[in-house]
Amino acid sequence: MLRTLAACRPALLAAPLALAACQSQPTQTADQPAAGSPAAQADPAGTKAKYLSQPLISSIYTADPSAHVFNGKIYIYPSHDIETGMPENDKGDHFAMRDYHILSMDSIGGKVTDHGVALDLKDIPWAGRQLWAPDAAFKNGTYYLYFPVKDKQDVFRMGVATSQSPTGPFKADATPIAGSYSIDPAVFTDTDGKSYMYFGGLWGGQLQRWQTGKYDANAPEKKPDGSEPAISPRVAQLSADMKHFAGPVQELKILDEAGKPLLASDNKRRFFEGGWLHKYQGKYYFSYSTGDTHLLVYAVGDSPTGPFTYKGVIMNPVEGWTTHHSIVEIKGKWYIFYHDTQLSGKTWLRNVKVTELKRNPDGSIVTINP
Ligand code: FUB
Numbered sequence: 561m562l563r564t565l566a567a568c569r570p571a572l573l574a575a576p577l578a579l580a581a582c583q584s585q586p587t588q589t590a591d592q593p594a595a596g597s598p599a600a601q602a603d604p605a606g607t608k609a610k611y612l613s614q615p616l617i618s619s620i621y622t623a624d625p626s627a628h629v630f631n632g633k634i635y636i637y638p639s640h641d642i643e644t645g646m647p648e649n650d651k652g653d654h655f656a657m658r659d660y661h662i663l664s665m666d667s668i669g670g671k672v673t674d675h676g677v678a679l680d681l682k683d684i685p686w687a688g689r690q691l692w693a694p695d696a697a698f699k700n701g702t703y704y705l706y707f708p709v710k711d712k713q714d715v716f717r718m719g720v721a722t723s724q725s726p727t728g729p730f731k732a733d734a735t736p737i738a739g740s741y742s743i744d745p746a747v748f749t750d751t752d753g754k755s756y757m758y759f760g761g762l763w764g765g766q767l768q769r770w771q772t773g774k775y776d777a778n779a780p781e782k783k784p785d786g787s788e789p790a791i792s793p794r795v796a797q798l799s800a801d802m803k804h805f806a807g808p809v810q811e812l813k814i815l816d817e818a819g820k821p822l823l824a825s826d827n828k829r830r831f832f833e834g835g836w837l838h839k840y841q842g843k844y845y846f847s848y849s850t851g852d853t854h855l856l857v858y859a860v861g862d863s864p865t866g867p868f869t870y871k872g873v874i875m876n877p878v879e880g881w882t883t884h885h886s887i888v889e890i891k892g893k894w895y896i897f898y899h900d901t902q903l904s905g906k907t908w909l910r911n912v913k914v915t916e917l918k919r920n921p922d923g924s925i926v927t928i929n930p
Contacts, residue, residue, distance in 0.1 A: 611879075611902055612930045615911035616672045617663060618903055623910035624693030624834070624884040625897035626746065630703070630726045634890060636663040636897060637696045637705065641909050652764030654908040657691045660707065662727045668890060668914060678728030679705060679721050685734050687719070688712045692765075693834065693884060697747040697755060697802060698726070704802050705730045706757065708743040708765075715775060716766050718745050718759060720803050739796070739805050741775070742767040746886075747798065748837035748864065755802060756864050758812065760793040761833030762851060767791055786825025790814070793831045793848065795865050812846065813867035814859050822870060828853045829870050834884040837864065840894075841923055847874055849883045856885050856898070858925060874917070875928045881907040887917055894919070900930060 608614060616622075621641035628635050637660070644656040659680045665672045681687055687709045694707040705721045705728070717736035723729060740757075743765040749755040760767040768781045768791055782788065792811035799806040814822050814831060822830045832851025837844060846868045847858040854877035859868035877883065880901035887896050894917040899910040918926040 607902075611900070611913075612928065613913045613915045615903055615913060616665075617674055618911065619674060620661060621904065621909045622661070622663070622912045623882070623899045624744075625899060625912040625914075626693070626695040626836075626886045627888045627895070627897040627914070628696055628698070628726075629888060629890055630698050633726075634665045634667070634888075635696070635726045636665075636912060637694050638663065638899075638912050639691065639693050639910075643909065648908070650763050652690070652692075655690060655692060655764075660691060660694055660705070660728075660730075663912075664727060668893075668895060675727035678723075679707070679730045679732060681709070684709060684719060684721075684732040686711055686717075686736055687732075688714060690716075692716075693744045695746050695886075696726070697749060699749070699755070699802050702802075703728075703730075704747070706745040706747055708745060708759075711736065715741070716743050717741060718757070733803060737804060739809055741770050742794070744834050744884075746836045748839075750839070750864055754864075755798040756795055756837070757798055757805070758793060758795050758835040758837055758846070760791075760831070760835065762791060762831075765833050767794075767833075782824035786823060788824050789821040790824045790826065790830035792821075793835045793846075810865060812865065814846070815867050815869050817869065819869075827851070828855060829857060834882075836886050838887045838889075840919070843923060844868070845887070845925075847885065847887060849885075854878070854881070854883055856883055856896075860923075871924060873927045874925050875930055878930045879905075880910060882910070896928065898930065 622638040623641050624639040626637040639657050640661050646653045646656045648654045659677045662675045662678045690710050692708045697704045703723045703726050707719050708716050711717050718740035719736050721730035721732040743761040746758045769776050769779045794809050795812045796805040796809045797807050831848050834849040836847050844861045844864050845858050855873050856875040857873050859870045861868035878900035885896050885898040895914050896917045897914045899912045901910050903911045
């Protein structure tokens with residue numbers, strides 16, 4: 561099954577954009593749409609009403625939003641989607657991104673600012689191709705940008721770059737984080753000050769190739785009958801300088817209500833990619849994408865390293881093959897940042913969005929229909 565919109569659902573919109581509208585732009589705000597951009601186009605069919613929320617910015621394509629509040633301001637660390645003409649396939653070759661832009665806003669619903677290029681592929685000494693979903697952290701006066709990119713041998717590794725500003729520019733370390741692999745880093749700092757990186761992604765994210773601890777380019781995701789436990793996301797504690805793994809990479813166990821590991825065949829619940837960790841009322845919530853079933857789901861545990869018990873669906877499928885999110889508390893309310901393909905109708909040209917995340921009195925999350 562291709563990681564393409566066509567393989568999932570027909571496109572609701574077909575709005576081909578001038579490539580220029582998708583290239584790097586200098587600082588721009590959401591109320592200043594680029595000429596020819598989707599925001600500058602009319603909406604005669606009233607398609608906007610079909611979506612729970614609208615794109616945060618339309619002058620560039622953005623995806624995989626990792627949101628944080630630093631010094632009272634909201635920063636979004638997304639992928640920067642571009643049109644490259646690469647073929648669509650299960651390895652995700654059509655996601656051939658080359659730089660990162662950071663977005664900021666003072667409040668939910670406020671003006672969104674694009675701060676321009678924060679890190680470029682050409683400035684990462686060890687990188688080959690495909691800058692995928694990043695995350696960020698702040699510690700001891702320094703901002704850290706974590707990013708997955710294929711090295712020159714076409715193996716995904718995690719890199720780290722630093723800046724004195726939350727919007728960059730960021731300077732990448734000369735080598736990837738030792739012991740890192742696969743994609744989608746998400747960094748969580750607990751109330752005791754310890755930081756952890758969660759990571760991993762199947763298929764094009766290459767996690768299935770690391771099951772023996774060594775890279776095996778031919779390893780399958782599952783045996784033909786799918787009866788074995790699902791491949792687990794990974795977690796590693798970060799060192800005090802936030803640039804290394806302080807301990808071994810561990811498998812993050814996700815169990816069913818009976819305490820048994822989810823099975824590889826259970827593709828409506830098993831981990832696929834895009835993990836995120838947040839803490840709510842002393843419990844740890846690990847949320848993620850189920851990939852080929854296009855759900856955002858969550859599991860709850862008593863420790864940042866698990867085990868976690870599967871609880872339910874956070875968000876039903878968005879338009880587009882991929883679904884990817886972050887969850888953050890802002891001024892006493894919880895929000896989920898996510899993406900879909902409203903602006904382009906193309907699964908590799910996405911746009912980030914935000915909506916409120918609501919919970920039941922027992923802490924369970926109310927399912928969102930995007
Ligand atoms: O943006 C490229 C990849 O698509 C991300 O790393 C995945 O999470 C999916 O959103």
